[in-house]
Amino acid sequence: MFxxxxxxxxxxxxxxxxxxxxxAMGLKDWCPEAVLGEYARPGASVSLGLPTIAPxxxxxxxxxxxxxxxxxTGGQLPSAWVADLCAAVRSGVDIVSGLHTRLESxxxxxxxSQQDQAGRLINxxxxxxxxxxxxxxxxxxxxxLTVGTDCALGKKYTALALTRALAKQKIAATFRATxxxxxxxxxxxxxxxxxKGDFIAGAAECLSPDNTPEHWDVIEGQGSLYHPxxxxxxxxxxxxxxPDALILCHDPRRSHIDEYPDYPIPDLQQAIxxxxxxxxxxxxxxRCVGLAINSTGMSEQTLQKYIRVHEASLNLPVVDPxxxxxxxxxxxxxxxxxx
Amino acid sequence: MFxxxxxxxxxxxxxxxxxxxxxAMGLKDWCPEAVLGEYARPGASVSLGLPTIAPxxxxxxxxxxxxxxxxxTGGQLPSAWVADLCAAVRSGVDIVSGLHTRLESxxxxxxxSQQDQAGRLINxxxxxxxxxxxxxxxxxxxxxLTVGTDCALGKKYTALALTRALAKQKIAATFRATxxxxxxxxxxxxxxxxxKGDFIAGAAECLSPDNTPEHWDVIEGQGSLYHPxxxxxxxxxxxxxxPDALILCHDPRRSHIDEYPDYPIPDLQQAIxxxxxxxxxxxxxxRCVGLAINSTGMSEQTLQKYIRVHEASLNLPVVDPxxxxxxxxxxxxxxxxxx
Numbered sequence: 001m002f003x004x005x006x007x008x009x010x011x012x013x014x015x016x017x018x019x020x021x022x023x024a025m026g027l028k029d030w031c032p033e034a035v036l037g038e039y040a041r042p043g044a045s046v047s048l049g050l051p052t053i054a055p056x057x058x059x060x061x062x063x064x065x066x067x068x069x070x071x072x073t074g075g076q077l078p079s080a081w082v083a084d085l086c087a088a089v090r091s092g093v094d095i096v097s098g099l100h101t102r103l104e105s106x107x108x109x110x111x112x113s114q115q116d117q118a119g120r121l122i123n124x125x126x127x128x129x130x131x132x133x134x135x136x137x138x139x140x141x142x143x144x145l146t147v148g149t150d151c152a153l154g155k156k157y158t159a160l161a162l163t164r165a166l167a168k169q170k171i172a173a174t175f176r177a178t179x180x181x182x183x184x185x186x187x188x189x190x191x192x193x194x195x196k197g198d199f200i201a202g203a204a205e206c207l208s209p210d211n212t213p214e215h216w217d218v219i220e221g222q223g224s225l226y227h228p229x230x231x232x233x234x235x236x237x238x239x240x241x242x243p244d245a246l247i248l249c250h251d252p253r254r255s256h257i258d259e260y261p262d263y264p265i266p267d268l269q270q271a272i273x274x275x276x277x278x279x280x281x282x283x284x285x286x287r288c289v290g291l292a293i294n295s296t297g298m299s300e301q302t303l304q305k306y307i308r309v310h311e312a313s314l315n316l317p318v319v320d321p322x323x324x325x326x327x328x329x330x331x332x333x334x335x336x337x338x339x
Numbered sequence: 340m341f342x343x344x345x346x347x348x349x350x351x352x353x354x355x356x357x358x359x360x361x362x363a364m365g366l367k368d369w370c371p372e373a374v375l376g377e378y379a380r381p382g383a384s385v386s387l388g389l390p391t392i393a394p395x396x397x398x399x400x401x402x403x404x405x406x407x408x409x410x411x412t413g414g415q416l417p418s419a420w421v422a423d424l425c426a427a428v429r430s431g432v433d434i435v436s437g438l439h440t441r442l443e444s445x446x447x448x449x450x451x452s453q454q455d456q457a458g459r460l461i462n463x464x465x466x467x468x469x470x471x472x473x474x475x476x477x478x479x480x481x482x483x484l485t486v487g488t489d490c491a492l493g494k495k496y497t498a499l500a501l502t503r504a505l506a507k508q509k510i511a512a513t514f515r516a517t518x519x520x521x522x523x524x525x526x527x528x529x530x531x532x533x534x535k536g537d538f539i540a541g542a543a544e545c546l547s548p549d550n551t552p553e554h555w556d557v558i559e560g561q562g563s564l565y566h567p568x569x570x571x572x573x574x575x576x577x578x579x580x581x582p583d584a585l586i587l588c589h590d591p592r593r594s595h596i597d598e599y600p601d602y603p604i605p606d607l608q609q610a611i612x613x614x615x616x617x618x619x620x621x622x623x624x625x626r627c628v629g630l631a632i633n634s635t636g637m638s639e640q641t642l643q644k645y646i647r648v649h650e651a652s653l654n655l656p657v658v659d660p661x662x663x664x665x666x667x668x669x670x671x672x673x674x675x676x677x678x
Binding site for chain 2 (some may be wrong): 198230
């Protein structure tokens with residue numbers, strides 16, 4: 001389990017394309033209170049509009065971690081960034097990276113991190129410890145898991161939006177991160193894709209431990225049972241999470257699994273039935289409480305029509321968690337689990 | 340993918356209990372042509388009835404690999420064995436181990452393996468390479484996968500028995516190993532439990548590559564979709580294998596998942612339906628062609644009655660692959676996939 005030191009300085013390197021700064025933007029949107037500043041190298045052309053803090057000033061400005069907030073092409077750390085990262089880690093702040101390059105593999109950075117008062121090098125892609133195999137024992141407290149018709153269509157943001165909406169209603173809720181950006185946002189979590197198959201369900205059990213009876217863990221889903229490569233992680237996370245409630249996440253623009261043209265997106269009712277039936281293994285009381293769509297590119301009118309049609313056919317609330325009101329979905333969640 | 344050098348010398352260490360020599364016995368039963376001898380230390384009390392070959396004589400007697408054929412308590416390599424293993428590796432034979440201890444972590448053994456003409460140190464628990472993510476592309480040739488109502492109830496031996504039965508009928512078939520003992524028997528394979536979740540389906544695709552249209556890959560299943568800890572590996576292997584045929588393996592004596600008393604063994608028809616429905620994602624033509632039971636401890640009369648009752652209720656051939664005739668099961672397999 002990662003435990004990151006907030007607040008963050010978002011490192012933007014040489015960013016030219018806002019799409020490459022997705023991680024940094026997610027952090028700014030979902031944990032604004034933890035994001036104190038940004039730093040881009042000379043020549044970069046994207047800004048998040050945050051105060052600039054130089055890496056060597058980070059510690060004295062109260063920063064806990066410098067977070068690499070952009071994805072360079074190929075996932076490798078460009079050598080031009082090394083001096084900035086060394087300055088930050090020497091000053092005492094941690095470096096947090098989701099890149100393929102292990103931070104310790106860069107000699108200058110490793111040496112800088114070994115000095116007195118230096119910060120830690122944290123590779124979010126690597127497991128921090130070994131996890132036990134799942135026990136299957138039912139835990140106290142309540143759990144919601146977001147699941148999807150495909151990968152990368154809003155499972156993380158749906159979970160974050162739900163956690164926020166529950167908190168607004170004064171209902172105790174904790175976002176539980178299972179991927180790199182989620183872990184940076186939450187400041188803790190387990191990267192499920194870094195684990196061997198036999199330990200995924202066990203790690204998911206550790207991620208949402210026993211809690212008070214009315215507390216909701218809102219767990220970020222991974223992958224899809226309909227993905228020919230990634231369903232194993234999805235199923236292990238589903239079993240170990242023991243969800244009481246599922247929300248199916250979906251992107252209406254997709255006709256097939258992203259990058260797998262021969263694999264159609266499933267029918268929504270079939271997908272709900274499939275997830276519920278697999279989830280019953282570890283929680284016989286599981287229910288699907290709503291559909292969350294990513295309506296990017298849809299007109300307001302089309303979105304409203306989509307919601308009407310699908311609320312009727314699925315008999316469930318349908319939302320775009322970043323755009324529409326979540327009251328009905330929260331009611332569905334809470335009423336299904338009153339007893 | 341492991342590629343082991345046969346023939347084998349089976350190393351039995353200080354074995355006192357025949358149950359601890361399960362791996363060695365499996366090798367003797369399933370690849371007798373590849374097992375030339377055994378070696379136990381003075382004081383051991385179990386023999387497989389094979390010629391004794393001393394480790395330092397292994398190479399001159401034509402041995403390719405010394406295989407550690409017993410499971411010591413705790414999975415660690417006892418220090419008393421090190422001299423034997425050093426003698427063998429120095430003589431030029433490979434050492435093959437499924438223990439938790441990495442062979443290279445024993446300094447004497449590592450040094451012995453670095454000498455001229457020395458053999459290799461092979462840890463079956465560790466992946467030999469990285470595998471790509473699954474492509475989901477349909478491959479040529481035919482595939483059978485054994486699946487189970489639980490772990491450890493005969494998936495490997497069912498696959499081996501089927502491969503043997505197909506070969507007897509002059510039908511081209513290859514056993515594909517996915518676990519340690521299976522890999523030792525086959526001399527190659529991929530240990531699925533050593534892989535990160537996102538690569539399980541991809542590795543399974545590599546394990547049974549394109550083949551001639553009538554060739555059968557008979558793939559050793561792992562875990563169970565009904566196991567609260569291990570279903571992730573099962574699903575990844577199911578998707579990547581793209582099986583045309585499934586055989587459900589079952590132990591009628593079990594009422595619940597081994598070591599998980601709160602998890603009942605599923606109804607057989609439900610289990611068949613569940614496996615078929617998940618397997619359809621990557622192969623819409625998949626069918627379950629039979630039930631294979633482990634009838635240890637059952638009288639002949641009870642076994643025959645069990646077979647009659649379940650053949651009628653499931654409308655499928657039911658066999659104990661180590662005891663009963665497989666003709667009907669082979670007919671079911673071949674007739675379902677004639678076209």
